[in-house]
Amino acid sequence: MAISISLVLFLLILAVIFLRNGGLKPSHAIVCALLGFLLASTSMAPTIHEGITATANVVSGLHP
Secondary structure (H helix, E strand, O other): OHHHHHHHHHHHHHHHHHHHHOOOOHHHHHHHHHHHHHHHOOOOHHHHHHHHHHHHHHHHHOOO
16 A cells, blocks of 8 residues: 555656656546556556556565
């Protein structure tokens, strides 16, 4: 749960930065958000979730 909240917060911060710098138009942000909601309701959602969890586990296991 902590990873998904952190990921959502990170992506939100990136979206705000892109919107302020002009790299992301509001219409593009809306389309991306809608795509995320639609993907969450498909059969691919568990696979995407497992992939994000596995990536987060690998990243958290790295020790520089």
